[in-house]
Amino acid sequence: MKSILTCQGITKSYGSGDIIENVLKQVDLEFFEGQASVLIGPSGSGKTTLLSILGCLLAPSEGQLLIADQSVNFFDKSSLTEVRRQKLGFIFQHAQLLPFLTIEENLAIVGRNAGMNDADIKQRLDNLLQRLELQAMRYKHPNQLSGGQRQRVAIARALLHRPSIVLADEPTAALDWLTGKTVVELLLEQARLEKAVLVVVTHDTRMLPLFDRILSIADGLLSEQQQTAIADNTFYTQT
Amino acid sequence: MIPFLINTMASVVIAVSTKMLSHNRMRFVMTVTGIAIAFFLAAAQIGLLVGWINTNSAIINNAGVDIWVMAKETRTLDYGTAIPRHRIQQVSSVKGVAWAEGMLVGWINWQHPEGKHITVEVIGLDNANAGGPWRMAEGNIASIRLPETVIVDELSKQALGTLHVGDEAEMEGRRVIIGGFSQGVRTFTAAPFVFTSIENALDYVPYYHYDEISYVLVRAVPNANILDIRDRIAQEVSDVEVLTTDEFAERSVKYWMLETGVGITVIITAALGLLVGAVIMSQTLFAITQDHIANYATLLALGFHQKTLRQIVLTQSLSLGGLGIIVGLVLFFLACNASARSPIPLETTPMVTMGLVAFSLLCCIASSWFSIRAIFKLDPVSVFHG
Structure with missing residues (x-):
């Protein structure tokens, strides 16, 4: 399988002198095309920090991040924006759609920002709205949608410009179990269809069987779990 | 067909900035009203000053002569x-x-x-x-x-x-x-x-x-x-002293404006009017950006360039400011008309009006600079914290 995203010795520390807190410690990871990973861990374990680094939103203190074998230059804000614009798709906890734009406009501006042409934007928009059963919502505003519908729109927005990596931060936290499960299933299905690397942060261990890989993080140390651990519910303790 | 407003990146800027403003209609109306009143306040003070200057040189300027000879x-x-x-x-x-x-x-x-x-x-x-x-x-x-x-x-x-x-x-x-x-x-x-x-x-x-x-x-x-x-x-x-009409008018105006307490008071009031108007305008526009700071963070995280966000803020400032100034100008001209036959008229000249508009637009641009600074300091990571 083709390697898309690689972390090499990623460390993230806050503070200075004697008061240094290592949030991430020497994280080595590799993500492959079409692979869906879930990142779990207790609050404050560094999940969001790792996701922020993977999303080129936060610079690591040490180590390097490679996207398609290209090292990311965290000192150049403009190139970070360019990476996010072209290669990354985000899904946030509360969808964070722009409330003043219609669903169609929320999606279209992302395509335009990524440099897609009119025909391509239209084709992707129609396709994604159909796949995610959002055609009827096309001209509505986010406040006219339910939480689950909003997250489906967020999935469409994250995928519209065909990013190679999709990062989701607790996309089901604001949803009930059934709606959340449906959203995650849709997300997995669409990401696999697009052959995108998918990394999802969640607290909900019931979702874990749906993913290819389970990554657990505790005290800044990352470890990979086996699906068999689900039954024992020992995700936060295994190393 | 994709939404017509999203045809180019420039239209994305216009669409996002205008829809962000018009989404909350009440807020939009209040903001434009605030800017209009601020502009009117500044314009009225300057209008009083101009009216005052015109009044105290009116007889000289309307005498229809070229030269004045005096003690x-x-x-x-x-x-x-x-x-x-x-x-x-x-x-x-x-x-x-x-x-x-x-x-x-x-x-x-x-x-x-x-x-x-x-x-x-x-x-x-x-x-x-x-x-x-x-x-x-x-x-x-x-x-x-x-x-x-x-x-x-x-x-x-x-x-x-x-x-x-x-x-x-x-x-x-x-x-x-x-x-x-x-x-x-x-x-x-x-x-x-x-x-x-x-x-x-x-x-x-x-x-x-x-x-x-x-x-x-x-x-x-x-x-x-x-x-x-x-x-x-x-x-x-x-x-005798001999002055042209323009020189005598200028001397009269300078005397009343600069050598009497009344004139200084009018000048200070006009300056304060401008300052207060500028501050209200700047605050109003800055508040709009702050209201939408979470949306700006989302756009940053989604890969929108700082340049695009700057353009959005500037477009908002200029469109809100422009609308407010137009409404304020209408109010000002109405007030000028209403006061034309009163002892204290509000008056203006094309130069003064253009100067006021330019100054107000500059205030809008200055206020957008504060907003842009806020966006520069914005950490896109904040979107992960809801």
Whole structure:
């Protein structure tokens, strides 16, 4: 399988002198095309920090991040924006759609920002709205949608410009179990269809069987779990 | 078809900025109203200043002459002092002078029919009535040639207690008859103008001799160099100061604006009006950006360039500011119109109006700079914390 995203010795520390807190410690990871990973861990374990680094939103203190074998230059804000614009798709906890734009406009501006042409934007928009059963919502505003519908729109927005990596931060936290499960299933299905690397942060261990890989993080140390651990519910303790 | 507003990146900027603003209609209306009021406040103060300046040089500017000859060190039209009347003939004989005539300015008491005394500024006019009222509301300017007959402005009717042509009153204990009412001759000294002939004025103003006047007003021959004639008069006529109309108007304005407490107060009030207006405008626009800071963070995280966000903020500032300024301008022009016949008019000139608009737009741009700074400091990671 083709390697898309690689972390090499990623460390993230806050503070200075004697008061240094290592949030991430020497994280080595590799993500492959079409692979869906879930990142779990207790609050404050560094999940969001790792996701922020993977999303080129936060610079690591040490180590390097490679996207398609290209090292990311965290000192150049403009190139970070360019990476996010072209290669990354985000899904946030509360969808964070722009409330003043219609669903169609929320999606279209992302395509335009990524440099897609009119025909391509239209084709992707129609396709994604159909796949995610959002055609009827096309001209509505986010406040006219339910939480689950909003997250489906967020999935469409994250995928519209065909990013190679999709990062989701607790996309089901604001949803009930059934709606959340449906959203995650849709997300997995669409990401696999697009052959995108998918990394999802969640607290909900019931979702874990749906993913290819389970990554657990505790005290800044990352470890990979086996699906068999689900039954024992020992995700936060295994190393 | 994709949404028409999203056709190009520039249209994304316009779509996002305008829809962000118009999404909350009440907030949008309140913001535009706030900016309009702020602009109106600033414009009204400047309008008062302009009205004031126009008022205190109106008689000079409307006299229709090119040169004013006066006693040395005369600081303003209102404080003219006596010069010999034969200066008129001396000035008339200077090369380049088409004609010259006199004018007398004096301060005396007017007795209101109810008994109170009011100080008035008497303007004595010569044959061509140069320096007299430029518009009549009622009656004829020629009536001042009749004995004891004066013209007052319609704005002073109440103050002087004279409501009709033919009414009688007293000035310095002697009878006067109202021969007509002028229109738009305002005073800012609180002393109403009373126009009459020089001969009549000499009867009332006790401190002028029969052979004295305050000014010689000069009309130059057509196409003459006014400055050359001014210099020639200054050389050939002794013990006088000679100024062009523009110079005298400027001196009068400077005297009232800079050498009296009243003028300084008006200037300070105008400056404060501008400042308060600018601050309200800036705060209002900054608050809009702060309201949407989470949306800006989302756009940053989604890969929108800082440049695009800057353009969005600037577009918002200029469109909100532009709308507010248009509404404020309409209000200001309405107020100018409404106050045109009042003792304290709001006035403006094309230059002043353009300056006000430019200043206000600059305030909008300055306020967007604060908003842009806030966006620069924005950490896109914040989107992960909901």
